[in-house]
Amino acid sequence: MTDDRTDPSDRERELRARLDDAPTIPVAEFHTRSRRSFLTGAAGLGAAYVGWQWLQDKPDVAGIPKPLRDTLEFNEDVWRTLSEARSAPEHPISKATQIQVNGRMGIRNEIDLADWTVRVEGPDGDMLDELDISTFEALPQRDMVIEHKCIEEWSSIVH
Amino acid sequence: MSIDTNSAASDAGTTDSTPPDEPIARLVHPRAIRWLHWINFPLLFIMIWSGLRIYWAEDVYAFGIGSWQWFAFFPDAVYETLELDRRLAREMAFHFAFGWLFVINGAIYAIYLLATREWRHILPDRHAAREAKDVVLHDLHLRTTAPPQGKYNAAQRIWCTVVLVMVFVIVLSGFAIYKPTQLYPLLLLFGGYQGARLVHFSMTIGLLLFFVVHLLQVTRSGWGNFRSMITGYVIERRSPSVGADPTAPTSDGAASVSDNVEVSS
Numbered sequence: 001m002t003d004d005r006t007d008p009s010d011r012e013r014e015l016r017a018r019l020d021d022a023p024t025i026p027v028a029e030f031h032t033r034s035r036r037s038f039l040t041g042a043a044g045l046g047a048a049y050v051g052w053q054w055l056q057d058k059p060d061v062a063g064i065p066k067p068l069r070d071t072l073e074f075n076e077d078v079w080r081t082l083s084e085a086r087s088a089p090e091h092p093i094s095k096a097t098q099i100q101v102n103g104r105m106g107i108r109n110e111i112d113l114a115d116w117t118v119r120v121e122g123p124d125g126d127m128l129d130e131l132d133i134s135t136f137e138a139l140p141q142r143d144m145v146i147e148h149k150c151i152e153e154w155s156s157i158v159h
Numbered sequence: 160m161s162i163d164t165n166s167a168a169s170d171a172g173t174t175d176s177t178p179p180d181e182p183i184a185r186l187v188h189p190r191a192i193r194w195l196h197w198i199n200f201p202l203l204f205i206m207i208w209s210g211l212r213i214y215w216a217e218d219v220y221a222f223g224i225g226s227w228q229w230f231a232f233f234p235d236a237v238y239e240t241l242e243l244d245r246r247l248a249r250e251m252a253f254h255f256a257f258g259w260l261f262v263i264n265g266a267i268y269a270i271y272l273l274a275t276r277e278w279r280h281i282l283p284d285r286h287a288a289r290e291a292k293d294v295v296l297h298d299l300h301l302r303t304t305a306p307p308q309g310k311y312n313a314a315q316r317i318w319c320t321v322v323l324v325m326v327f328v329i330v331l332s333g334f335a336i337y338k339p340t341q342l343y344p345l346l347l348l349f350g351g352y353q354g355a356r357l358v359h360f361s362m363t364i365g366l367l368l369f370f371v372v373h374l375l376q377v378t379r380s381g382w383g384n385f386r387s388m389i390t391g392y393v394i395e396r397r398s399p400s401v402g403a404d405p406t407a408p409t410s411d412g413a414a415s416v417s418d419n420v421e422v423s424s
Binding site for chain 1 (some may be wrong): 181182183184185186187193197201213214216217219246247248249251252253255256259286307308309310336338339340341342343351352353356386389390391392394395
């Protein structure tokens with residue numbers, strides 16, 4: 001015969017032996033189960049569609065459907081619980097580069113920090129304090145060279 | 160009748176020397192596998208879809224040498240065709256929410272494979288490399304017979320194992336990108352943030368390629384095979400000792416590859 005298999009039929013027997021415990025059913029029962037499976041599948045499709053619509057129809061909380069916003073908050077809790085406080089590793093200053101600038105959208109003029117203040121408001125909108133930028137510049141300063149990781153997934157080692 | 164013609168004819172199931180038994184339905188995909196498979200499909204779709212839109216915010220990858228660029232991921236036409244809008248924050252929320260479901264589904268699958276010892280059907284054995292080559296040749300019609308196989312052929316077993324490893328790596332690299340400071344040791348494993356990002360992206364492209372091949376093969380294999388992922392069963396006309404063959408058109412009277420091998424040996 002034109003059998004160019006290099007393996008003896010032992011190989012075949014060995015492979016098939018593993019299938020021998022797979023259950024079989026008569027064809028009549030197969031048709032019943034088959035119908036049931038397709039109906040279940042259709043129901044599953046329907047459920048997925050309804051679920052997807054439900055998610056899309058949920059009101060946005062800060063631009064994101066509420067269930068997803070809730071999940072993000074849940075994620076925060078998970079990571080706060082799981083991981084101990086860890087600082088980003090620092091790099092030698094020689095590795096530092098200019099940070100990537102994505103764009104200056106909405107910024108028409110050069111910024112003069114002296115013209116700006118920081119308002120501190122409570123959750124209910126109460127104005128608690130208003131601070132000049134110089135207040136922060138007067139605070140104790142610390143140098144740090146870390147990899148700045150953007151949510152867009154670029155990263156720069158910055159000073 | 161020459162030997163070659165005989166071989167070809169038996170391939171088509173016309174010179175079957177043994178009278179076929181009553182048709183019988185044999186289970187090839189247990190219920191859990193079917194559920195996990197079909198739940199995974201939309202989850203993976205959502206992950207890739209939202210992932211593409213996250214990547215779009217900074218689509219830097221391309222094939223090329225030096226300044227010469229052969230193919231950019233992705234050409235603008237791709238984004239235009241898909242009619243995407245730029246909503247990075249929203250897509251990240253989808254990615255980080257549905258990621259849990261994807262991971263949970265995958266973890267259940269892994270536990271299932273281990274607990275039922277179903278992994279034995281998937282993990283390649285020492286003959287797999289040679290047999291996989293023959294399977295590919297057979298699929299390309301360069302070889303008349305397919306090598307012997309169990310539930311899955313050698314090429315499927317290798318591909319499937321590679322995909323499982325890729326999914327594991329994609330999840331690990333995903334977590335490394337997601338929490339690069341908390342999971343810094345994991346990040347180092349991928350060579351830092353940009354390394355993890357490249358791995359995560361490459362694995363996605365790999366999964367997409369797998370998906371294309373998978374669709375082609377499922378289309379080729381026909382209705383009986385597709386149906387088995389919904390109902391779990393394939394119809395056989397042979398005695399139960401003949402292995403169910405999810406790739407060959409086993410259903411509804413067509414002789415399977417394993418029938419052919421049995422006849423010719």
